[in-house]
Amino acid sequence: MEQKSEWDPQIVGFLCKWCSYAGADLAGTSRKKYPPNVRVIKVPCSGRVDPLFVLKGLRMGFDGVLVSGCHPGDCHYQTGNYRARRKMAITKKFLEYMGVEPERIQASWVSASEGDKFAATVADVTDNLKKTGPNRLFEDRRENNGTEASK
Amino acid sequence: MEQKLRSEARALLEQGKVDYIFGYEPGSLKFTTTPLLTRDKNDVDRLVVNPFIVNNLAKFLTELKGRVGIVVKGCDSRSLVSLIQDNKVARGNVVILGVPCEGLIDLSKVEKLVGRERDELDDILREGDKVFVTVDGKKREFPIADVAFDKCLACELPTPKEYDILLGAPTSPIGQKDAGYTAIDNLKGKIPQERWEFWKKEFSRCIRCYACRNVCPACFCQRCFVEETEPKWVEPTANWQDNLLFQVVRNIHVAGRCSDCGECERACPVKIPLRALTREMYDIVGELFDFKTGMDKNEPSLMTHYEKEEAEGLIR
The missing domain is CATH 3.10.450 (Nuclear Transport Factor 2; Chain: A,)
Known part of the structure; x- marks a missing residue:
């Protein structure tokens, strides 16, 4: 059976409970249209996002990872997003060095009132990922795997 | 230097300033040394200082109770300072016997x-x-x-910055900066896919013995994420995907605490060029946050500190 479906990027989004998650909620309640490619995980603070989550997302086959929190200075826990910024900055740089396309790791500041910005960010990230292509980083490419043989 | 170390160590034990002396003694094989941990002042005559004192003893400090007189080289002293910054080791509990290192x-x-x-x-x-x-x-x-080891060629601070007793005249770096960077420069010239393929190949050799983690003074977690089962982050079997994930995440976790002492690479039984990772992380941290590991015990460590404005270009 030939299965032909167009590839669409899948993004896992780690959104902070106080700002970005509420921002995403606002985008929804104000009926903003944005690509349905992001799967949202609510975290208590963007500072909770261990770089391990980013790697695990890519390992599981997500095409991109979006980490989003409050604007600098607005963190509910005062400093969580500053810490997130340090972590995400080194993660992004380091993975770029390893050979991961930088588009796959995204971080943004979205406040609870920025439904528009959230929609725009997701649209933009999705767009970029469409250009980058599917995540084959952790794929084992074998010439004669089951599906090939069955053809 | 050896004589000075022995007499200082003996004095420290006799005066009761330390409970232990932690240094190096000749190993059972030629040209090797092995860590020596002792409370007995008669053992101090076994202490040696030579170009084969490879181990980074700072690793063991987190597991030792009591006051310790510890022998450190330049790179070890920075690991030690980083442990002090993270409140893993109390400065008052260590007497640092600094060895001005000439390269191993x-x-x-x-x-x-x-x-x-x-x-x-x-x-x-x-x-x-x-x-x-x-x-x-x-x-x-x-x-x-x-x-000399590659790490010694690129070493910036062969003489410990933090010490109580310095066992000799300060030494200057060998100063062949480029030597340690060859692997990194080669990699950086390649396109992302080639770099990924390179690491994929390297990590398909990994047997996940965790020697790199166990020898690392910056890896002091009581429980490592690789051993967690709920949720299970990585498969326990050695496949290149999880090997790579483990090592990348380990490097990110020790960012700002890794002094590029090169112990992980030395311990690796399958010779994965791990310093090409640690060195790059060291540079990234330096470039983004102007931070160098273990320079000043009174400074906060990388991840406990932040500036109001930094690294903004990376976040939308």
């Missing part, structure tokens, strides 16, 4: 140059920036830059 000798480099196994070498002698290797009664001369 990499036996595998000597073996390659001489073409013999290490057991067949009669003697290795260090004099200034020359190393004399005696084999079959013949003395051969090499510049230190040819036989």
